[in-house]
Amino acid sequence: xxxxxxxxxxxxxxxxxxxxxxxxxxxxxxxxxxxxxxxxxxxxxxxxxxxxxxxxxxxxxxxxxxxxxxxxxxxxxxxxxxxxxxxxxxxxxxxxxxxxxxxxxxxxxxxxxxxxxxxxxxxxxxxxxxxxxxxxxxxxxxxxxxxxxxxxxxxxxxxxxxxxxxxxxxxxxxxxxxxxxxxxxxxxxxxxxxxxxxxxxxxxxxxxxxxxxxxxxxxxxxxxxxxxxxxxxxxxxxxxxxxxxxxxxxxxx
Amino acid sequence: xxxxxxxxxxxxxxxxxxxxxxxxxxxxxxxxxxxxxxxxxxxxxxxxxxxxxxxxxxxxxxxxxxxxxxxxxxxxxxxxxxxxxxxxxxxxxxxxxxxxxxxxxxxxxxxxxxxxxxxxxxxxxxxxxxxxxxxxxxxxxxxxxxxxxxxxxxxxxxxxxxxxxxxxxxxxxxxxxxxxxxxxxxxxxxxxxxxxxxxxxxxxxxxxxxxxxxxxxxxxxxxxxxxxxxxxxxxxxxxxxxxxxxxxxxxxxxxxxxxxxxxxxxxxxxxxxxxxxxxxxxxxxxxxxxxxxxxxxxxxxxxxxxxxxxxxxxxxxxxxxxxxxxxxxxxxxxxxxxxx
Ligand SMILES: Nc1ncnc2c1ncn2[C@@H]1O[C@H](COP(=O)(O)OP(=O)(O)OP(=O)(O)O)[C@@H](O)[C@H]1O
Ligand SMILES: [Mg+2]
Numbered sequence: 311x312x313x314x315x316x317x318x319x320x321x322x323x324x325x326x327x328x329x330x331x332x333x334x335x336x337x338x339x340x341x342x343x344x345x346x347x348x349x350x351x352x353x354x355x356x357x358x359x360x361x362x363x364x365x366x367x368x369x370x371x372x373x374x375x376x377x378x379x380x381x382x383x384x385x386x387x388x389x390x391x392x393x394x395x396x397x398x399x400x401x402x403x404x405x406x407x408x409x410x411x412x413x414x415x416x417x418x419x420x421x422x423x424x425x426x427x428x429x430x431x432x433x434x435x436x437x438x439x440x441x442x443x444x445x446x447x448x449x450x451x452x453x454x455x456x457x458x459x460x461x462x463x464x465x466x467x468x469x470x471x472x473x474x475x476x477x478x479x480x481x482x483x484x485x486x487x488x489x490x491x492x493x494x495x496x497x498x499x500x501x502x503x504x505x506x507x508x509x510x511x512x513x514x515x516x517x518x519x520x521x522x523x524x525x526x527x528x529x530x531x532x533x534x535x536x537x538x539x540x541x542x543x544x545x546x547x548x549x550x551x552x553x554x555x556x557x558x559x560x561x562x563x
Numbered sequence: 564x565x566x567x568x569x570x571x572x573x574x575x576x577x578x579x580x581x582x583x584x585x586x587x588x589x590x591x592x593x594x595x596x597x598x599x600x601x602x603x604x605x606x607x608x609x610x611x612x613x614x615x616x617x618x619x620x621x622x623x624x625x626x627x628x629x630x631x632x633x634x635x636x637x638x639x640x641x642x643x644x645x646x647x648x649x650x651x652x653x654x655x656x657x658x659x660x661x662x663x664x665x666x667x668x669x670x671x672x673x674x675x676x677x678x679x680x681x682x683x684x685x686x687x688x689x690x691x692x693x694x695x696x697x698x699x700x701x702x703x704x705x706x707x708x709x710x711x712x713x714x715x716x717x718x719x720x721x722x723x724x725x726x727x728x729x730x731x732x733x734x735x736x737x738x739x740x741x742x743x744x745x746x747x748x749x750x751x752x753x754x755x756x757x758x759x760x761x762x763x764x765x766x767x768x769x770x771x772x773x774x775x776x777x778x779x780x781x782x783x784x785x786x787x788x789x790x791x792x793x794x795x796x797x798x799x800x801x802x803x804x805x806x807x808x809x810x811x812x813x814x815x816x817x818x819x820x821x822x823x824x825x826x827x828x829x830x831x832x833x834x835x836x837x838x839x840x841x842x843x844x845x846x847x848x849x850x851x852x853x854x855x856x857x858x859x860x861x862x863x864x865x866x867x868x869x870x871x872x873x874x875x876x877x878x879x880x881x882x883x884x885x886x887x888x889x890x891x892x893x894x895x896x897x898x899x900x901x902x903x
Contacts, residue, residue: 383770409772421767423760433753434760436772479772 335397336361336515337382337483342391342401344377344539351377353539354391357517359483364509364516366526366547369536370559375519376418378536379485382517383415384408395483410436412482416489418519420468422475424461428452431460431475438480441512450474450504466497477508484508486518490525502528523547535559588747591830595619596740600733609728613800615841616735617793621818622825622833623742624789627749629819630827631758631782634683637691640814641698642672642787646794647809648705651720652713661725665734665795672791675701676784683779695812702810719805722798731800738792745785746830754781790818813856817844820859823866826875835874 337359344352352374359365367375380386382393384405393401400408408414423431432443439446447453450470455463460471469489476484486505490498502525508514520526526533526547533550535543537559543550550556599619602612621643628636649671653664682693708716715721749755757778761768769775798804817840825836840862844855870876 385766385770404774405766405769406772406774409770415770417767421764423763423767425763426756426759430756431760434757434768434771434773475767475771 334360336363336395337517338394338397339378339382340392340394342378342381342388342393344374344381344386345389351539352381352388355536355539355541356391357534357541359515359517361482361515362509362513364505364518364530364532366530366533367517367519367536368521368523368526368533368550373536374539375536376487377539379415379487379517379519382483382485383413406436409479409481410438412438412480413485414476414479414481414483415485416469416472416476416487418487418491420465420472422460422463422468422471425459427457427459428463428471428474429456431471432478435475435478437478439478440480441477443474443478446474446477449507450477451500466493469493469501473504477512481514483515483517486516486520488519488521490520490522498522498525499528501525505529523551588751591747592740592743595743595831595834596736599739600736603732609732610800611845613732613735613796614845615838616739617797618817618821618837618841619834620735620738620742620789620793621814622821622837623746624786624793625818625822626746626827626829626833627782627789628786629822630829631749631755631762632779633687633762634694634779634783635687635691635819636694636786637812637815637819638694638696638698639786639790639818640810640812641694641701642675642790643794643797643814644698644702644705644806644810645672645675646791647798647804648714648720648794648806649791650795650798651715651722654722654725655715655720656713661722661727661730661799662734664722664725665738665792665799668795668798669788669791672787672794673784675791676787680776680780680783683776683783695815698810698812698815702806705810706806714806717806719803720798722802725799726802728800731796734799735796738789738796741792742789743830743834745789749782749785750830754778758782816856816859817841820863820866822873824862824873826873826878829873829875832873832875 335358337357339355339357342352342355343350355374355378357365357378367378369375377386381388381401384400384403384407388401392399395411395413400411400413403411423434426434428447429443432446441449444453444456447456450473452467452470452474455467460468463471473489489501493501505516505518506529509516516529518526518529531547533543533545533547534541535550535556542559543553543556599612599616603609606612621639624642625636625639628634646668650664650668652671653659653667654661657667659667679694679697682690682697685693704710705714706717710716711718757768757773760771761773761775761778765775794809798809821837821840822833823836824840825834826832847855866873872879
């Protein structure tokens with residue numbers, strides 16, 4: 311599926327934000343509610359992401375960003391509502407099935423297999439990318455480290471490995487959870503370039519959860535703001551920063 | 564990064580590594596097999612030798628399921644009993660010869676394993692308890708007077724028609740070889756890699772596209788097969804047995820302790836563990852099994868607290884200290900030994 315994709319789908323930058331070509335919607339999150347006991351972690355959340363687009367997802371701690379990713383990637387089943395990929399209902403499928411359907415993710419705290427080498431970490435994954443493992447390692451900036459044990463990598467390299475492992479499965483939709491946290495300025499710039507290349511050269515659609523707005527704005531200007539499990543803003547990043555509700559939520563944090 | 568340097572040092576080093584690995588694999592299979600084949604020239608007590616081989620195979624079976632999935636099968640004896648009774652049914656009702664019956668005992672255990680696949684969805688402690696319950700259930704089904712026409716119920720199974728101490732001995736040697744091949748092959752296979760990944764992080768593995776239950780099922784059925792073959796050849800060698808003898812929970816316990824003591828996740832650890840501890844048991848424990856179970860209980864606690872990698876970890880530690888840290892040795896733990 312991945313190999314059949316045009317290598318250079320239009321990037322987010324070349325397209326006005328908010329443009330929703332019908333039939334172009336890759337991901338639809340439709341009225342998803344997720345309860346953890348009494349806690350309403352997600353409350354009727356609806357999102358649409360067009361193919362080839364990058365959507366930022368921001369919000370204060372505990373607002374439900376990771377839960378959104380967990381639901382889309384199949385780790386959690388929504389209490390109600392559904393997730394569709396290319397119009398096909400995918401919520402309720404196990405993560406390994408979703409990985410084969412082209413949805414993959416990284417983890418807020420990277421989760422490599424520590425006792426395996428970097429290349430073994432990639433070998434575990436189902437392979438559907440048209441890039442070879444070595445090319446993917448090169449792309450994420452881990453070239454030359456293939457035989458190192460994952461547990462010996464720095465936190466920043468573990469994030470790159472998480473990303474590489476997801477890329478091996480040839481995702482159409484990649485969910486990125488706080489890739490920027492804890493990285494230096496130069497590492498952030500480098501990762502922003504990598505994410506842009508995923509979109510421009512591999513045609514991957516991205517949902518980017520991010521606290522660091524300076525990093526996010528290097529990748530997209532389209533953003534959805536989550537607060538206490540509900541969407542309070544959807545639109546252009548610069549407008550979000552001027553929106554009174556959004557300001558209140560972030561200042562009140 | 565010494566490993567990076569080694570990887571970059573060219574084709575010759577790599578092929579030398581491959582040959583070294585193959586030699587280790589071959590030796591891991593041949594050494595125990597040949598030693599057991601020669602053992603009868605040293606010790607003429609064939610029943611004892613078969614018992615040790617049976618425990619070597621059981622310990623390897625535990626190694627496969629626990630070492631590669633982290634699941635502790637307290638009900639492991641269920642497969643052993645299924646193998647013993649599978650062999651009995653094959654001889655008594657299907658007219659099979661003893662070797663065929665042994666193979667069918669393995670098949671019977673695999674079928675039980677297939678029925679129990681849903682247990683692999685459980686988390687560690689629940690799995691341990693559920694597998695124990697399943698073994699007890701199977702035992703009470705087999706020993707029920709209502710199935711006397713099939714299993715002879717509580718009155719015991721009689722295989723004296725096919726008794727052959729030499730035949731069961733040599734078959735046990737072959738099964739030991741099979742167990743060694745299984746573990747070596749699993750370690751080198753893609754399934755082995757997937758299981759190591761699942762064991763390290765089930766969520767990551769699943770997101771990487773690994774069907775976690777399917778991967779565990781592979782290890783589960785392989786370990787069922789080994790226990791079934793062990794149970795069948797044991798039944799053949801003792802030829803008359805009661806349900807309580809082949810569904811005795813002590814058998815699970817012994818197999819687990821032997822495997823842990825030697826070192827799960829290694830190829831030779833469980834063999835050494837089974838041979839050493841079974842000899843100790845045979846020397847002092849047979850007359851006073853209760854007392855011996857106490858000792859084994861203490862051994863489990865000590866291993867869990869102080870030596871999670873078993874004897875193999877000691878050996879590996881010594882090798883590390885000697886600075887001989889090279890490649891994949893014969894003894895390398897797959898992972899930690901925590902129960903998950
Ligand atoms: N598996 C779970 N069980 C119970 N509660 C959970 C679970 N996962 C998340 N929560 C709760 O749901 C809410 C949303 O959590 P989530 O991790 O999605 O927030 P987040 O926006 O990603 O926060 P952060 O910025 O800190 O990563 C929090 O109150 C959290 O405690
Ligand atoms: Mg989060």
